[in-house]
């Protein structure tokens with residue numbers, strides 16, 4: 040492993056492992072992105088996947104929010120859709136529309152189009168290079184988070200060919216062609232495990248698995264088609280790197296909270312539809328919880344955001360909580376409101392520990 044500068048702020052890693060800290064650490068999903076004018080400036084010159092594929096550019100935009108705000112972690116600038124790319128599918132980012140697969144996996148018989156046992160280092164080496172460079176350039180200011188999409192969420196994109204309101208085609212596979220669905224999920228899982236281990240070898244200090252579309256599955260379907268693969272990922276990565284905290288963000292999967300506590304993930308990310316206090320009652324202090332302010336709360340004024348942060352912190356309690364939004368930043372968010380969110384978490388959480 041390359042030699043990296045010593046870490047000056049390890050709050051998030053300590054909280055993920057269950058230690059007490061003087062304040063609650065905070066980061067924001069999609070903290071690097073279009074709401075930042077300095078990101079827009081880079082995007083004016085470069086296509087999205089060129090930024091992802093060029094380590095110097097990826098490092099630059101990863102660090103932009105760290106320079107601007109008092110965040111406790113950086114997350115590498117990339118996308119969950121690099122895994123379908125590694126499996127041989129073309130993915131384009133269409134302005135105003137989002138991701139687009141010109142040639143998605145339409146039928147189970149088309150599974151053979153996916154590359155067998157892809158060379159992850161060869162296909163995704165640019166992400167590893169971006170992690171290594173970013174970790175060096177961060178110079179120990181905050182830990183660097185790596186990530187991957189979860190098998191079910193990636194299966195959705197590969198079959199639908201892009202964003203979709205209800206993932207109808209992908210969900211139909213689960214019932215019409217369950218064996219093919221399991222084959223696709225397993226194939227994706229194998230690549231994800233190797234990819235995440237490689238990210239740690241390249242410099243990632245914490246890893247998050249995004250199951251953004253978990254909420255479209257019911258409890259039983261989740262247990263059949265999502266949970267076993269999420270578990271395999273945690274077990275596979277822990278076997279190689281037991282010291283690296285793992286976060287799972289299964290958006291919308293309220294019903295799965297207890298199931299997820301039983302896995303090897305150290306941190307469970309919550310979206311904003313869950314009540315922090317109720318979630319804490321279920322999990323106790325067995326895991327760290329992450330979240331969960333409604334991103335739309337950042338459209339509110341300073342006072343509104345501050346009060347919402349107070350409620351959120353009171354609900355989660357000052358132990359085993361990493362503050363975040365319940366989903367990503369929106370492109371039309373005012374960066375100054377993100378600052379209010381971050382600073383409020385620090386101020387209020389320090390006060391909470393002194394009463």
Ligand SMILES: Cc1c2[nH]c(c1CCC(=O)O)Cc1[nH]c(c(CCC(=O)O)c1C)Cc1[nH]c(c(CCC(=O)O)c1C)Cc1[nH]c(c(C)c1CCC(=O)O)C2
Pocket residue numbers: 067068069070071072073082087114115116117118119120132135136137138186202249251367
């Ligand atoms: C589902 C998903 C994707 N990508 C991702 C997810 C999981 C998180 C979630 O549920 O939101 C993950 C992701 N995508 C991006 C990051 C970067 C790190 C960060 O700051 O969080 C991360 C962690 C950058 C990005 N990924 C994307 C952008 C915007 C593209 C641009 O600059 O034009 C960014 C900054 C593109 C993207 N990529 C994806 C979509 C749906 C879109 C379009 C979004 C939109 O148009 O509103 C797929």
